[in-house]
Amino acid sequence: MLLGVTITPAMLIGGGSALLVLSFFQVLQGLRKIRFKGRMHLTVHKGVAFVLLAGMCFHGTAALAYLGIIGG
Numbered sequence: 001m002l003l004g005v006t007i008t009p010a011m012l013i014g015g016g017s018a019l020l021v022l023s024f025f026q027v028l029q030g031l032r033k034i035r036f037k038g039r040m041h042l043t044v045h046k047g048v049a050f051v052l053l054a055g056m057c058f059h060g061t062a063a064l065a066y067l068g069i070i071g072g
Contacts, residue, residue: 007066015059022052 026048028034029041036044065071 007062009066012059012063012066015055015062019052019055019059022048022055026052 025034026045029036029045029048032041035041061070
């Protein structure tokens with residue numbers, strides 16, 4: 001249980017899948033296979049990076065709670 005929510009395996013699979021899709025988007029954007037013109041490229045690239053970082057932190061915390069390493 002984390003923040004009053006019971007973590008289920010389906011939640012972890014869904015979160016991991018979403019992070020994987022965002023990672024692919026980030027890599028394609030960094031390789032400029034997905035193109036944004038001008039300053040927009042860096043803005044979108046940095047924005048997606050922050051979303052990925054937040055998602056990874058939450059996903060890791062949820063996985064630790066599911067395994068019983070943290071929480072009560």
